[in-house]
Amino acid sequence: MNYIKSDANSIIEYSKHLKNKTLRQACDSEIEKHGYKGKGNFGQILEKFYFGYEPNSVSEPDFKVAGIELKSSPLKILKNGEFRSKERLVLNIINYLEVHKEEFENSTFWKKNAHLLLVFYLHDKEKHLLDYIIKLVDDWKYPVEDLEIIKQDWEKINQKIKDGKAHELSEGDTFYLGACTKGSTAAKSLRNQPYSKEKAKQRAYSLKQGYVNHIIANIAREEQAVYGKI
Secondary structure, rough: OOOOOOOOOHHHHHHHHHHOOOOHOOOOOHHHOOOOOOOOOHHHHHHHHHHOOOOOOOOOOOEOOOEEEEEEEEEEOOOOOOOOEEEEEEEEEEOOHHHHHOOOOHHHHHHHOOEEEEEEEOOOOOOHHOEEEEEEEEEEEEOOOHHHHHHHHHHHHHHHHHHHHHHHHHHHHHOOOEEEEEOOOOOOOOEEEOOOEEEEEEEEEEHHHHHHHHHHHHHHHHHHHHHHOO
């Protein structure tokens, strides 16, 4: 591990060595023993075998002292060579029983996701995930104008929970920040909410696909300016 966990710049610089590599190339031979299952497999392997910490679901950022949350997400490539997000970017689970007590600035969402380190890889169904090529790597802090919309979206989600309508949450309610369903099956994902006896589907905050494309375009432009052709 060749970075300082408490230093944001060190973490970001270390992450840049992933660009145009696969997990198999970037990590040591122990990667073959990963044993992780499920949709988050790529991210878990990245955490354990490249950044050297155990995957977790705590409410704090992955790099707590540096205040950085690591997220990986798949890309697809258009005929013109441009990258697009393959899906929304799922963030932390919404805790209905606690979030209604929070304001945006001190919320678990903001504490965890204010500064993201994003690793975008090219999804290829013909390849093993260890051989997906990582194409874009950079950190992301929300520009002021975007943050205002993110905050409004968060408040709209929170208000619905306060109104006892967590079961009526929909991704169509908001612009950039969504409340996507999260759970293996609908029956297993039902949760209590504070102001209604009706159970609500478990949901997580997520950056909508359109907003993720906005991030991708910004990172790609910056890399083009610094490195030339990506």
